[in-house]
Amino acid sequence: MTVQISDTARPAAAGTSSGRSLRNLTYRPEAGALIGTLGVFVFFAIFGGTHFLASAGTAAWLNVAAELGIIALPVGLLMIAGELDLSVGSVLAASSMTMAIVSGYWGAPMILGIVLALGVGVTAGALNGLIVTRTNVPSFVVTLATLFGMAGLTLGLSRVITGTTSVALNPDPGSKAVFGTLIAGQFEVAILWWIVVALGVGWMLQMTKYGNWILAVGGDKESARAAGIPTNRLKIALYTGSGFGAALVGVIQTILYNGAQVANGQSFVFNSIIAVVVGGVLLTGGYGSVVGIVFGTLTFAIVNQGIYYTGWNSDWASFILGVLILAAVLMNNTFRRLALSHAPRSGKKA
Amino acid sequence: MTQPLLRLTDVGKSFVGTNALEDISLEVHAGQVLCLLGDNGAGKSTLIKILSGFHAPTSGTIEVDGQPVVFKSPRDVSAYGIATVHQFGGTFQLMSVGRSFFVGVEPTKGWGPFKRFDKGLAGEIAVREMQSLGITRVTDGKRLVGSLSGGERQALAIARAVYFGANILILDEPTAALGVKEATHVLRIIMQARAKGVAVIFVTHNVLHAMMVGDHFAVLIHGRKADDFHKGERTREQITDLMAGGEAMADLEAELAALEASAGSTGRS
Known part of the structure; x- marks a missing residue:
């Protein structure tokens, strides 16, 4: 079983450069998040017992983490750049309904439904970005508006076109294998997608100049613009990315569950923000x-699913999450303060 | 007389209804420090905004190296070799020294999809450039900017400006938020930049700091240039009086003396 656990922890380790000393780790934004994940894992390993540690238990939280993670990563990039995206819930619903209607209700080829669904996500994201950058209205308000607007649009159009709010889809084996299969009967293929997205986003943030731009825009928008960073284009691109992430999960869910409902995805709105904030991202950006x-995503998923293995009333899950968020943010603040008081590593003070 | 690097002739700026600046003429030479003195609201900020491309002047001309120029944007200004460093360094608190030094101009290595930001090189250069300005305590390019002292942050911003080719450096109240020791650090850095042949415009309301490093002084009052003189031509008292608006000061002194006289009877000294 231990092999299983270390295996599933691999996506989390993606992107760290190995060989950092423990002391240096505390100066990194993820220090608190790592402690949080280990903490809740040990907690539920103790109180959830063998069922939590068994592969079915691992799959339960890993599946939740994967779907949430694909959305939380691009949403996290946006938050590092100082913007919020609340619209992901409705983008997910709109894209999954698009796919179910096109490929299920109308019977068009599966690939067309997938492309159109992703197109809906990208378009919605770009629209968010355009409105935020053109109007200077806070992104909280803009994406709150698109969250509601798109939910209504999805419901209305679905009812007009199909007369119902839930549309079935019969995916072909090919797309089932790529998006909606269960590996070993338990693990969603979305886990692999999550790893791919994490590697891609991690590479971009940590290793490329665009990552530097994102940190700079979130740190001080005016200075970043003065330094010649195309802040508006960057933000539009980031919104497009979160739209794409939400649409990808929409496609995955539609194929996995053989259909879509207009109410899908709304839980991702706050869960993605929780995952990002617990993950040490500064809500105001720049870090x-x-x-x-x-x-942060793993922590959320473990708490979200672990409660079912404790034998306690699952009514308490949200309470634990609430406490956890507060604790995580306080811990992250502490680590951030530590990082800011980080004296020269060579230790020689002149 | 050599050609000034930057020359303003009769520059004015009026916002709806009010003249923020009128008939400002200034010259800045390479390797010299021009101190722009003035009280709050004297028009220093407006002048800085014109020189950093955020405002267009409503009248007058600006010449860089003898060529008349019109600044269209802050980016445009940096193309002419002019850089402005703001009070808090305008830097990114939660970014590393190396990262923030190269914001917008990141050095890369590798090719194609593997082209990546060379953070090692960025950190090295940032540390080296800060050390060339006499900041020896910063040795790790991975340190967060927020962990630097106020003076070190100024040094980082100045080093960045000079490294990227600024030969006209506008420092907006660089010592205002600093303690005595940090402020002397910044003054030393100004002298270092001057020695490198940079033309420095040092904006301040601290007469003492200005007199320590300035070659040339201009005093702004209510959007006009009230005085313009070289090092050694005025005493500190004269400048202070002028800045505070001599008469107003004399009035205040009389008023305070009267207050003191009446306060003496209440027992509060």
């Missing part, structure tokens, strides 16, 4: 890491 977001 955060992909490794942290991955740990």
Whole structure:
């Protein structure tokens, strides 16, 4: 079983450069998130017992983490850049309904439904970005508006076109294998997608100049613009990314569950923000890491699913999450303060 | 007389209804420090905004190296070799020294999809450039900017400006938020930049700091240039009086003396 656990922890480790000393780790944004993940894992390993540690238990939280993670990563990038995206819930619903209607209700080829669904996500994201950058209205308000607007649009159009709010789809084996299969009968293929997204986003944030731009825009928008960073284009691109992430999960869910409902996805709105904040990203922007977001996502998923293995009333899950969020943010603040008081490593004070 | 690097002739700026600046003429030479003195609201900020491309002047001309120029944007200004460093360094608190030094101009290595930001090089250069300005305590390019002292942050911003080719450096109240020791650090850095042949415009309301490093001084009052003189031509008292608006000061002194006289009877000294 231990092999299983270390195996499943691999996506979390993606992107860390190995060989950092423990002391240095505490100066990184993900330090608190790592402790949080380990903490809740040990907690539920003790109180959840063998069922939690068995592969079915592992799959339960890993599946939740994977779907949430694919959305939380691009949402996290946006938050590092100082913007919020609340619209992901409705983008997910709109894209999964698009796919179910096109490929299920109308019977068009599966690939067309997938492309159109992703197109809906990308378009919605770009629209969010355009409105935020053109109007200077806070992104909280803009994406709150698109969250509601798109939910209504999805419901209305679905009812007009199909007369119902839930549409079935019969995916072909090919798309089932790529998006909606269960590996070993338990693990969603979405886990692999999550790893791919985490590696891609991690590479971009940590290793490329665009990552530097994202940190700079979130840190001080005016200075970033003065330094020649195309802040508006960058933000539009990031919104497009979160739209794409939400649509990808929409496609995955539609194929996995053989259909879509207009109410799908709304839980992702706050869960993605929780995962990102628990992952050490500063809500006001300018600080955060992909490794942290991955740990934050894992922490959320473990608490979300672990409660069912304790034998306690699951009514308490939200309470635990609430306490956890507060604790995580306080811990992250402490680590951030530590990082800011980080004296020269060589230790020689002149 | 050599050509000034930057020359303003009769520059004015009016916002709806009010003249923020009128007929400002200034010259800044390479390797010299021009101190722009003035009280709050004297028009220093407006002048800085014109020189950093955020405002267009409503009248007058600006020449860089003898060529008349019109600044269209902050980016445009940096193309002319002019850089402005703001009070808190305008830097990114939660980014590393190396990362923030190269924001917008990141050095890369590798090719194609593997092209990546060379953070090692960025950190090295940032540390080296800060050390060339006499900041020896910063040795790790991975340190967060927020962990630097106020003076070190100024040094980082100045080093960045000079490294990227600024030969006209506008420092907006760089010592205002600093303690005595940190402020002397910044003054030393100004002298270092001057020695490198940079033309420095040092904006301040601290006469003492200005007199320590300035070659040339201009005093702004209510959007006009009230005085313009070289090092050694005025005493500190004269400048202070002028800045505070001599008469107003004399009035205040009389008023305070009267207050003191009446306060003496209440027992509060």
